[in-house]
Amino acid sequence: MDVAIIGGGAAGYFSALSVKENFRDANVVIFEKTRFSLAKVKISGGGRCNVTNGNTSISTLAAGYPRGKTLMKRALRTFNTKHTMEWFESRGVPLFIQDDMRVFPVSQDSGSIVNCLLDQAEAQGIICEFWSGIETIAQKGKQLELSFSRQDLPPRSFDKVIIASGGSPRSEGLEWIEKLGHEIVKPVPSLFTFNMPDEAIVELTGVAVDPVLVSIPGTSLKTRGPLLITHWGFSGPAILKLSAFGARIFNEKDYNFDMRVNWLDQTNHELVLGHLNDLVAEHARKLLPNIRPFGLPDRLWRYLLQKSGLPQTKKWSELGNKGLNKLVTVLTNDSYSVSGKTGFKDEFVTCGGVSLDSIDGKSMQSKVCENLYFAGEILDIDGITGGYNFQAAWTTAFIAGKLN
């Protein structure tokens, strides 16, 4: 059996290895359009490669996929984060789980993952042909004929083909797949941080609060987690998660929207008011900036006082009901305008791609083109940051490689 894999990334290599595991005698060739394999793995996780997530609950993991949750919930039963860890560790790459559940090689070097995949491929006789971008696929009887963008390469036919060509920020890059009859969901970026050029809070660069609750008025978008103030706006896990769940909505708004921050992760206003009243009783004669409620960072507390129009010279006893209500609002429903986005350098991903309606989620086989399979980011599956995106690549590639 001749099998072609289109794309020499994480999903391409992993599906090639899965094919060899299932069909020892298959001839497997990877076609890679550039001169490098596994380029994204190399730069991933800031050069450390966050290879998967340490969580093992399938429903918790599936909830980390804004697109593809249902498919991933089933697929993770076949190959999940535990399998990924076992796979790499049994092949000589020890891994460790960080406190935030992200999993990295003990070497702290993505090169360990790259070399492991390359060594395994070599040992299995898998060939990778570089400068071999695929331009079209045509059905020729039971076989699939691949044509190359390079004129000097003649078309070649295969019994089975797995497309693992990765995310594409532009629909144009997906036309060759659409032409075969697959539905393409418009690709837009996911995993980005928020630019807030008109907000004075950017002066608090470096301040982090954990956890906060962030939300977008007029939508059901809401996430919880650490927030980091940067010199351009907001970043940190709560924001990256919000960018993932709202990727399409934010794109429609051209990345101009209002957001709310609940600095206390506390939606019970009575409780907040009660705590502030306790502070009034306890510290009546102290100045507002000198007593920080809820352990808020000093710079943030002073900023929020200023934003509420409460002078730093005021004492707690002088707050009054109006002042207390102002504080409750700024602490639990603080409003900001976002204007633009910045890519998160450690990880970004495409939302959209080949519609999951065009594939059989049990096998990853195309519903419209026999013997054609998909794996990785080319599919309309993407996750939050934390190893979820590589896990989607390993899982879908493992299943596609069964060639069911």
Ligand SMILES: Cc1cc2nc3c(=O)[nH]c(=O)nc-3n(C[C@H](O)[C@H](O)[C@H](O)COP(=O)(O)OP(=O)(O)OC[C@H]3O[C@@H](n4cnc5c(N)ncnc54)[C@H](O)[C@@H]3O)c2cc1C
């Ligand atoms: C900077 C950065 C850091 C990241 N860090 C992490 C992380 O730490 N953890 C995590 O889980 N995720 C991370 N991600 C996301 C993760 O890298 C991707 O989700 C994952 O690489 C997708 O794998 P893939 O094989 O589907 O696609 P890709 O890795 O994009 O591979 C696709 C390959 O196909 C090739 N190709 C494309 N079109 C063709 C064609 N027509 N013919 C032949 N070849 C073709 C491309 O050149 C590429 O080599 C990161 C992403 C980025 C950009």
